[in-house]
Amino acid sequence: MFPCIDTLGAASAFERGQIYGREAQDRIQHSVVTYARLFAACGIDWASACDRAMRFEPVIKQVDADLIEELRGMAQGSGQTLGSLMALNCRTEILPATFLADAPHLKEAARAALATNRAAGLPDWLHEAAWDHALNDGECTAMGVTAAASQTGQAWLAQNWDWMGRQREALVVLHTQGPSGQSITTLTEAGMLAKIGINQSGFALGLNILRSVRDGSRLGLPVHVLLRHLLDCTSVAHARERLHVLQTELNLGFGAASNVPCADAEGQVACFEVSPVGWAEVTPTDGVVVHTNHFVCESLLSEQAPVGPGLSSHSRLSTARQHALRTPIGQADLEHFLRDESDGFLSICRSPDPSVPPESRVESVAGIIMQTQPPAMWVASDVPSRVAFEAVPLAAASRQLTERLDPATVS
Numbered sequence: 155m156f157p158c159i160d161t162l163g164a165a166s167a168f169e170r171g172q173i174y175g176r177e178a179q180d181r182i183q184h185s186v187v188t189y190a191r192l193f194a195a196c197g198i199d200w201a202s203a204c205d206r207a208m209r210f211e212p213v214i215k216q217v218d219a220d221l222i223e224e225l226r227g228m229a230q231g232s233g234q235t236l237g238s239l240m241a242l243n244c245r246t247e248i249l250p251a252t253f254l255a256d257a258p259h260l261k262e263a264a265r266a267a268l269a270t271n272r273a274a275g276l277p278d279w280l281h282e283a284a285w286d287h288a289l290n291d292g293e294c295t296a297m298g299v300t301a302a303a304s305q306t307g308q309a310w311l312a313q314n315w316d317w318m319g320r321q322r323e324a325l326v327v328l329h330t331q332g333p334s335g336q337s338i339t340t341l342t343e344a345g346m347l348a349k350i351g352i353n354q355s356g357f358a359l360g361l362n363i364l365r366s367v368r369d370g371s372r373l374g375l376p377v378h379v380l381l382r383h384l385l386d387c388t389s390v391a392h393a394r395e396r397l398h399v400l401q402t403e404l405n406l407g408f409g410a411a412s413n414v415p416c417a418d419a420e421g422q423v424a425c426f427e428v429s430p431v432g433w434a435e436v437t438p439t440d441g442v443v444v445h446t447n448h449f450v451c452e453s454l455l456s457e458q459a460p461v462g463p464g465l466s467s468h469s470r471l472s473t474a475r476q477h478a479l480r481t482p483i484g485q486a487d488l489e490h491f492l493r494d495e496s497d498g499f500l501s502i503c504r505s506p507d508p509s510v511p512p513e514s515r516v517e518s519v520a521g522i523i524m525q526t527q528p529p530a531m532w533v534a535s536d537v538p539s540r541v542a543f544e545a546v547p548l549a550a551a552s553r554q555l556t557e558r559l560d561p562a563t564v565s
Contacts (some may be wrong), residue, residue: 189241218333243379296444310524311524314520361414363413440479504516523543
């Protein structure tokens, strides 16, 4: 299982970051090296990536200034710069809209960015690799099950997180808290504020990367900051209200595209597609919602950026929908879903293809299943077909919530 970092005893946001940075120092450095290479493949050297990320600081402060303090503490604890931590948390916004498409024209820019990184003393984990095969796909498959479609009467959320297998060595389980004081458990890449997780209210969320033609065109809220912000919600309805406030009342919106699948203790599920032009909701069909890596909401279809042939998003969605028909659905069914290898190396459960160069190998880095009532999480810490799902102890409640949060409040 992945290392667990508990920051709930910290006296301040800065101290939470210090604890996280100190205990995950080596894994944060691993993340930096991974993303420095990935950005370089897109023609962006690490110093430039840090500069781009720092432009998002005022947006994050407007939503939750404590998160900037937490990142400052993380920088101090890990020995990284604030810019490096910002670059990790803004990685989706820094990656160009063409990231998931073949872009051979970037080859020379990639060589130049890599040379700049080397001159700055940043190690290259693939110094012998050819740039012709730079990573150009990323996959995740998610399923949300309502209480009505569940075998056990509560909602579930399950997904595989598909990415560079190298990043498995950077994963941590983080116990932290939101502005309301409620505890949060999130499986995330070291250095990032959150990714896939659940809180003490039984609200769970995940992530599927999407690509919009407008990614990076505006200074909206970064995706991984949005995940941490939404993990303070109490329900799907509450998350819906938060998205409305961010888009309409605060006029901030989102810096890049992603899908955020959600489930709650009230038995509800939904997927929220976000993009720089707005957001839309995918509702369940017969009590189940599934999602992969392309827009499905009609209002956002025109935002879809081109994707490369290695992204099997439409075929995986079709396979996922077949699993969604097998109601009522329980934990064993979700494990079976996340272990589906029926589409070979482009399956829901994706093993690394040995015929593909190392820098292009995408795999199911981990599988996650979350139960909303009572809150619980199970994680497969490798390709799910190879390992068991293990229970993850959740964060202890940092304080007892005496009343439900006001859904219109944005801290």
